[in-house]
Ligand SMILES: O=C(O)CCc1cccc(O)c1O
């Protein structure tokens with residue numbers, strides 16, 4: 392019954408458009424240290440909260456929350472591809488427990504995930520296949536989105552389930568902080584794109600995949616030159632958010648609406664609900680303390696880039 396938490400921004404631009412070597416070294420050091428702490432903790436189970444970017448979840452049926460009973464990573468932007476080692480019976484127990492606690496999460500027996508899930512497993516665990524993982528999707532891009540309170544309650548329910556296991560559990564939140572990369576939107580999509588967002592061609596044709604990758608890379612390059620070419624990052628909000636979680640004041644976020652958050656920190660800042668869910672899960676074990684916080688706004692990655700660990704107070 393022991394638990395450790397790490398929350399980390401993700402960005403598929405790492406290795407494609409990189410910041411100055413000193414910044415890269417700083418991030419590398421922070422991630423390497425987190426990986427060492429996690430290795431020492433030696434998790435037997437990972438519960439990973441992440442969004443998706445129209446690579447596995449589409450508008451044909453868009454759940455707010457979905458727990459994976461089996462999952463495969465597509466390997467977008469050069470991230471790891473392949474099957475995630477999902478312990479099916481345990482994932483089923485998790486879903487049953489969450490539903491019994493009044494949170495109506497969907498389940499998937501063929502979940503398809505992207506860099507949002509793969510990157511933290513690669514960075515923090517050394518690969519997507521190292522430790523059994525229960526993937527938990529939180530819709531953070533396809534409006535209408537679930538709000539902060541629901542993400543918190545989902546996290547608490549999963550935390551109570553995790554606490555009932557006789558296992559060392561690592562909780563990971565993946566995404567955020569402030570940012571607004573060029574993710575397509577149904578409201579402004581032409582007919583072809585709208586079809587794609589509804590899941591036609593779930594697995595994009597190679598040329599479309601490549602065009603999409605290059606479009607994000609070009610947007611990152613433009614953002615470095617002109618920080619008004621995309622919705623601006625908001626380091627002040629990001630630091631405040633990290634402090635709110637570190638200090639255990641999760642419920643204070645309940646009153647912050649999704650559109651309000653988008654206006655403060657960009658539409659993709661809604662990905663921070665993965666951090667809220669992870670911290671809420673940790674809170675089910677009792678009071679906690681956070682440590683090793685790192686933050687820097689990194690326009691090359693279109694990311695307010697944050698990283699933080701936490702564990703129960705003893
Ligand atoms: O997949 C895509 O199309 C965009 C993804 C993307 C870009 C920049 C920062 C992110 O955090 C992110 O997820």
Ligand SMILES: [Fe+2]
Nearest residue numbers: 507566567662
């Ligand atoms: Fe993302």
